[in-house]
Amino acid sequence: MLKAVAVGEKQYVLGFKGAGFEIVECNDADSLRKELGALAKDGDVAVALVTESIALEAPDAIDTFREKSNAVLTIVPTHEGSKHTSFNRMKKAIELSIGVDILGKE
Numbered sequence: 001m002l003k004a005v006a007v008g009e010k011q012y013v014l015g016f017k018g019a020g021f022e023i024v025e026c027n028d029a030d031s032l033r034k035e036l037g038a039l040a041k042d043g044d045v046a047v048a049l050v051t052e053s054i055a056l057e058a059p060d061a062i063d064t065f066r067e068k069s070n071a072v073l074t075i076v077p078t079h080e081g082s083k084h085t086s087f088n089r090m091k092k093a094i095e096l097s098i099g100v101d102i103l104g105k106e
Contacts, residue, residue, distance in 0.1 A: 003044050007035060008051025012078045016049065029058035036061045040068040048073040 006016035007024045017023050024039070026032040032054050039045050048071050055062055055075045065073055 001044065002046040004047040004049070005039060005045055006049045007032070007039070008049075008054045008078075012051045012053070013049075021049070026054050029054075029061070032058045033061040033064075036065040039071070040065045045069065045071045047071060049076050051075075052077045 004016075004021045005024055006013040006021040007026055009027055010023075010025045013021075013023050013025070024035050026035050032050075036048075036050075039048060048065070048069075050062065050073060052075050062073065062075070065071075
């Protein structure tokens with residue numbers, strides 16, 4: 001059965017449990033790398049949400065997960081506000097694929 005996983009600091013991801021997400025607590029870059037590595041090997045993971053605050057500590061872990069897994073991974077902001085991590089990544093991907101920055105400068 002496919003599953004959805006929320007990864008990050010406990011206080012930020014616990015609310016996703018009520019929506020049926022499996023919770024994976026990570027508080028530093030090393031634990032994020034370890035947990036995302038294990039989740040990338042789990043073929044049942046269909047959706048992974050990672051808190052922006054922890055994703056910024058280990059962007060390499062996010063890239064590795066995306067390379068090794070077919071699951072959709074998205075970065076979600078916390079109460080601290082968004083640093084536009086997902087938007088900036090999407091903007092770069094669009095610019096690389098079509099050669100033009102259609103989303104404009106920040």
